[in-house]
Amino acid sequence: MSNIAILCSGGDVSGMNPAIKHFVEYSLKKDLTPFFVYNGYEGLIDNDIQEVSYRDVSGIINRGGTKIGSARSKRFMNPEYRQIAKDNLDALNINMLVVLGGDGSFRGLDAFYKEHSIKSCGIPSTIDNDIHGTDYCLGVDSALNIIRTSIDAIRDTASSFNRAFIIETMGRDCGYLALISALTSGAELCLIPEREHNISDYEDNFKTQMAHGRKYFIAIVSEGIKQDPQEIAKWFEETIGIESRVSILGHIQRGGNPTSYDRLMAYKFVNYAIDGLLGSHTNSVICYTKDGFIYKSIDEVTGSAFKLDPDLLRLLEDV
Numbered sequence: 624m625s626n627i628a629i630l631c632s633g634g635d636v637s638g639m640n641p642a643i644k645h646f647v648e649y650s651l652k653k654d655l656t657p658f659f660v661y662n663g664y665e666g667l668i669d670n671d672i673q674e675v676s677y678r679d680v681s682g683i684i685n686r687g688g689t690k691i692g693s694a695r696s697k698r699f700m701n702p703e704y705r706q707i708a709k710d711n712l713d714a715l716n717i718n719m720l721v722v723l724g725g726d727g728s729f730r731g732l733d734a735f736y737k738e739h740s741i742k743s744c745g746i747p748s749t750i751d752n753d754i755h756g757t758d759y760c761l762g763v764d765s766a767l768n769i770i771r772t773s774i775d776a777i778r779d780t781a782s783s784f785n786r787a788f789i790i791e792t793m794g795r796d797c798g799y800l801a802l803i804s805a806l807t808s809g810a811e812l813c814l815i816p817e818r819e820h821n822i823s824d825y826e827d828n829f830k831t832q833m834a835h836g837r838k839y840f841i842a843i844v845s846e847g848i849k850q851d852p853q854e855i856a857k858w859f860e861e862t863i864g865i866e867s868r869v870s871i872l873g874h875i876q877r878g879g880n881p882t883s884y885d886r887l888m889a890y891k892f893v894n895y896a897i898d899g900l901l902g903s904h905t906n907s908v909i910c911y912t913k914d915g916f917i918y919k920s921i922d923e924v925t926g927s928a929f930k931l932d933p934d935l936l937r938l939l940e941d942v
């Protein structure tokens with residue numbers, strides 16, 4: 624029997640627990656011995672590694688976050704600590720590693736693979752959906768559904784109280800969550816880092832809408848834009864003439880129980896990861912593209928900066 628380990632690194636997402644559950648069950652099915660590494664690369668360095676079985680993953684498929692913890696590790700940036708991590712894996716005869724994380728985590732995995740040749744596979748996992756080479760990252764659908772539910776609730780007050788709401792989504796420098804949420808919630812305004820904006824460009828249109836009876840506005844802004852949402856609220860009050868509030872959604876976007884789609888994607892990502900490691904894919908990231916699931920080298924995925932799909936960006940013009 625070969626030994627295989629899984630860890631979560633970077634921001635947690637809803638979908639990690641279903642992936643961890645299936646990782647254990649599919650590994651056992653393939654005659655592999657599964658191990659958890661707790662708290663990301665920190666656990667690799669601290670030897671916080673444990674052999675696991677079915678009972679360790681029962682009752683977690685519906686839970687957000689990750690049972691095995693996630694972390695950002697400064698120490699893993701240092702080759703000396705990566706050597707310690709490798710020694711810990713060697714001591715347990717673990718020669719395959721699955722990492723759920725974002726592009727930062729994959730850069731770490733790439734360095735680890737290049738130095739120590741441990742068979743490695745990355746599963747894209749970040750609510751930001753900002754990893755080059757894959758159209759989908761685990762956790763995005765759950766985050767979008769939390770955002771949609773939140774906007775629907777805020778709309779109740781916006782429409783009852785005749786207000787403009789400026790709702791800020793996460794995403795770091797990527798506007799994906801804000802853009803999809805704006806399109807699917809019928810927002811009147813969407814501001815994302817990928818498109819520079821001048822808020823005064825919207826003045827005539829919004830005043831016309833008010834003159835034609837518009838009673839409230841929903842504005843979705845991504846956290847990466849270069850304007851304070853409070854400033855935008857002030858502009859709505861002073862220029863458009865409507866009472867305004869700001870709502871920063873924050874970390875509720877990362878939590879909550881995983882959607883069916885994320886549970887299914889977790890299942891498929893894990894199948895591809897383990898099959899790839901048992902086959903010829905020794906340093907890959909599972910990417911979901913228009914052609915389905917494909918293996919790309921970690922190098923390829925981390926080697927280019929992420930760019931938002933131009934077709935999606937074009938849709939912004941109609942918001």
Ligand SMILES: Nc1ncnc2c1ncn2[C@@H]1O[C@H](COP(=O)(O)OP(=O)(O)O)[C@@H](O)[C@H]1O
Pocket residue numbers: 632633634664694695696697698699700701724725726727728729730731732734749
């Ligand atoms: N160049 C690198 N070399 C080694 N480890 C790295 C490198 N870049 C990132 N990492 C590791 O990956 C962790 C997660 O990266 P981060 O960018 O915070 O999150 P994400 O994976 O979500 O993008 C970092 O805390 C660090 O431990």
Ligand SMILES: O=P(O)(O)OC[C@H]1O[C@](O)(COP(=O)(O)O)[C@@H](O)[C@@H]1O
Pocket residue numbers: 633634635725748749750751793794795846877
């Ligand atoms: O939880 P923290 O450390 O405040 O980080 C917040 C950041 O993490 C995210 O939620 C997810 O980012 P990663 O998946 O890249 O770690 C971003 O959208 C947000 O900017």
